[in-house]
Amino acid sequence: xxxxxxxxxxxxxxxxxxxxxxxxxxxxxxxxxxxxxxxxxxxxxxxxxxxxxxxxxxxxxxxxxxxxxxxxxxxxxxxxxxxxxxxxxxxxxxxxxxxxxxxxxxxxxxxxxxxxxxxxxxxxxxxxxxxxxxxxxxxxxxxxxxxxxxxxxxxxxxxxxxxxx
Numbered sequence: 001x002x003x004x005x006x007x008x009x010x011x012x013x014x015x016x017x018x019x020x021x022x023x024x025x026x027x028x029x030x031x032x033x034x035x036x037x038x039x040x041x042x043x044x045x046x047x048x049x050x051x052x053x054x055x056x057x058x059x060x061x062x063x064x065x066x067x068x069x070x071x072x073x074x075x076x077x078x079x080x081x082x083x084x085x086x087x088x089x090x091x092x093x094x095x096x097x098x099x100x101x102x103x104x105x106x107x108x109x110x111x112x113x114x115x116x117x118x119x120x121x122x123x124x125x126x127x128x129x130x131x132x133x134x135x136x137x138x139x140x141x142x143x144x145x146x147x148x149x150x151x152x153x154x155x156x157x158x159x160x161x162x163x164x165x
Contacts, residue, residue: 004029008058009068023058023068047163048156051149055156057163060133062142069160073134077150080127089120133157 003012006020006028013020013028020028048055052063060067092113099110128144131153143150 009066020068022071024070025058047160048152050152051145053143053153055153055160057160060142060153060157060160065140065142067133067135067140067142069157071135072157072161073136075154075157076132076134077147077154078130078132080129082124082127085120085124085127089117089124092120093117 002015004015005011006013006023006025007030008025008028009020009023011020011022013022015029017028019026046054046056054061056069058069060069060072096110096113096117099106099113102110129147129150130141131143131145131150133140133142143153
């Protein structure tokens with residue numbers, strides 16, 4: 001019995017394994033002829049290809065990491081935390097108004113606080129949603145992006161998990 005690389009996820013498996021314990025592909029040590037247009041490789045059909053992300057029946061491939069579908073416990077979208085930045089923008093805006101109302105001697109300081117207010121408001125509204133993948137060992141921030149794109153990726157991963165059974 002020797003260890004070989006799985007043909008799907010490239011992790012080590014026994015050459016006698018009936019299925020890969022990591023990605024679930026059947027006969028992971030078996031070498032299969034290259035896929036053709038009429039016969040795609042088992043589990044390799046792309047459910048979604050979007051922005052550097054590919055989801056198949058067996059894997060969710062992100063630009064920086066790959067997750068076996070059968071190892072994913074859940075997929076969640078997290079909204080950006082904006083409240084703190086908005087509160088800071090409001091506070092600095094209020095301080096700017098105080099300095100502007102104090103007279104022309106304090107107007108320069110008021111301008112400084114207006115700039116801080118604008119910076120914190122920009123930070124608050126430039127935050128993006130995050131896609132988290134929960135596996136048995138951790139919660140991983142897989143990707144940041146707009147909610148529409150991340151929702152499509154989340155739906156594709158859930159569809160792949162359902163198709164795998």
